[in-house]
Amino acid sequence: MTFTTRPTLRGTFGMVASTHWLASQSAMSVLERGGNAFDAAACAGFVLHVVEPHLNGPGGEVPAVVATAGDPAPRVLNGQGPAPAGATIEHFRDLGLDLVPGSGPLAATVPGAVDAWLLLLRDHGTWRLRDVLEPAIGYARAGHPLVSGAVTTIATVERLFAEHWPTSAALWLRDGKPPAPNAMFANPAYAGTLERLAAEGEAAGTGREAQIDAARRAWREGFVAEEVAAFSRQAHRDASGADHAGVLTGDDLASWSASWEEPATLEWNGLTVAKTRAWGQGPVLLQSLALLDALDATADIDSTDGSGELGVHLTAEVLKLALADREAWYGDLPDSPLPALLSREYATERAALVGDRASGDLRPGSPEGRTPRLPAAHADPERTAPAGGRGTGDTGEPTVDLTGRTRGDTCHVDVVDRWGNMISATPSGGWLQSSPTIPSLGFCLGSRAQMFWLEEGLSSSLVPGRRPRTTLSPTLVLADGRPVLACGSPGGDQQDQWQLLFLLRHLGAGQDLQQAIDAPAWHTTSFPGSFYPRTMEPRGLVVEDRLGEEAIGALERRGHVVTRSGPWSLGRLCAVARDPRTGVLSAGANPRGMQNYAVGR
Secondary structure, eight states: OOOOSSOOEEESSEEEEESSHHHHHHHHHHHHTTOOHHHHHHHHHHHHHHHOTTTOOTTSBOOEEEEOSSOOSOEEEEOOOOOOTTOOHHHHHHTTOSSOOSSSGGGOOOOOHHHHHHHHHHHHOOSOHHHHHHHHHHHHHHOEEOOHHHHHHHHHTHHHHHHTOHHHHHHHOTTSSOOOTTOEEOOHHHHHHHHHHHHHHHTTOSOHHHHHHHHHHHHHTSHHHHHHHHHHTSOEEOTTSSEEOOOOOHHHHHTOOOEEEOOEEEEETTEEEEEOOTTBSTHHHHHHHHHHHHHTGGGSHHHHHTOSHHHHHHHHHHHHHHHHHHHHHOSSOTTOOHHHHTSHHHHHHHHTTOOSSOOOSOOOOOGGGOOOOOOGGGSSTTOOOOTTSSSTTOOSOOEEOTTOOEESOBOOEEEEETTOOEEEEOOBOOOTTTSOOBTTTTBOOOOGGGGSBSSTTSTTBOOTTOOOOBOOOOEEEEETTEEEEEEEOOOGGGHHHHHHHHHIIIIISOOOHHHHHHSOOEEEOOSOOSSTTOOOOTTEEEEOGGGOHHHHHHHHHTTOEEEEOOTTOSOOOEEEEEOTTTOOEEEEEOOGGGOOEEEEO
């Protein structure tokens, strides 16, 4: 028997895995009372806003990939709001900025998470809104033990709150200091916001869908939009070191709503892997799988497992190529070359670049013969991380600095029910440290616009109405057209790297869910980061030292610049699965960070 930190759960009724035990158990309680996977996921999503406020919030976003028992064709839930109408490159340049700040009102996109959860509930759920919101309202009103990660984040930005963001200080520094770890913490203002959304819905009549639509209007056009727009106009300190007002308006909220889209897919190993399209980084995972196939790397057990020296080297080099394409070609574009990027011919062409030595170059390809263009900041492939950047010590952990600038903070939830409905969702943004708290609502705006470039003509240039090229990357896997696996991970730029390792181990090498989650993790930093200040560490490779000194030494001899990050420090995977032949469900959750939790029966 292979030892794992926790058992892989198995049963036939329902499974939930998320980044917080209260969200997992709240979702499971919905399944126990007859709700389906989508009712449960929406419930978990609102609970995560309350119990992991440093990792996501109502002012953030959520992409998801779903498949229903009645129509198992995968669909993407677009809960990523776009740049406001006033968010132009010219406006930022006029303020003397060459990057979108990593915190503060200027970095806000249209909040997408709440409308997306409500759209999911309306279209695929069965429960009424108030019933779904009840656990989140309860935790926000009566309180919950605040996890130590949130406390650490509050302590990091304590001075910012005290000196520049008084509304955040009023909420998070109740006695003039951060809460104690695991102390009961309540957010009555947000409880009131949720209660009012439920009441606005009920005022629309008795129909379930009509109530949800009324709540969505109250969010996008009613009291929430009014408060958001008024507060956004106030100038506050941001990561640039200056005070700036935001540009988000009520019209921006009213003109956008969450929607359904077709996914990007790849046929791999007899399975279909479904991701968001290239407005997110999800196709990096698909390109990496295609490149490994082109290398025939999965014929080698070391390469398949991704834990031996050869497997790490080949997989890291493949990821660098995919992530270089991300930088040159991914974005919310009408003419994306994504079909070419995912083609067998392109993968074969790109795989020929993988050599025996670690590359430090940023090497995007030329799909359809197009000429790639990179940001001017990364025209020099040897541009290194400045002090305090993505250099040594970058473990892929959620990182917050004194200005509220944040990298990698995210949540995840997967649910499968007894009928075969399945969802993978990655809520993020709207972190408590993103922007000052809107006191009447109990939450703050997000800072996802920092992923735009303030340079014309790039695939991810700032353009009003476009979505930022986000890192959020849920995954759904299908066999013979039926969903069999949902997985995902927090971790910013590392999300698809860690998921690639998990899929290679679980679907390639046959490890069960928990074994694949527990296995030693690693990631490369040899590409431009998505978060302010957008730095790169050529040939950088961050590894859990459980990988072993022999393998680490061999990787260094290949030219990788290795950072040892500790034995249990990388990866935040959650996963649920369903065997379509037997109906047996399973789930696993990451032990690192001591928050993820899987539950089911």
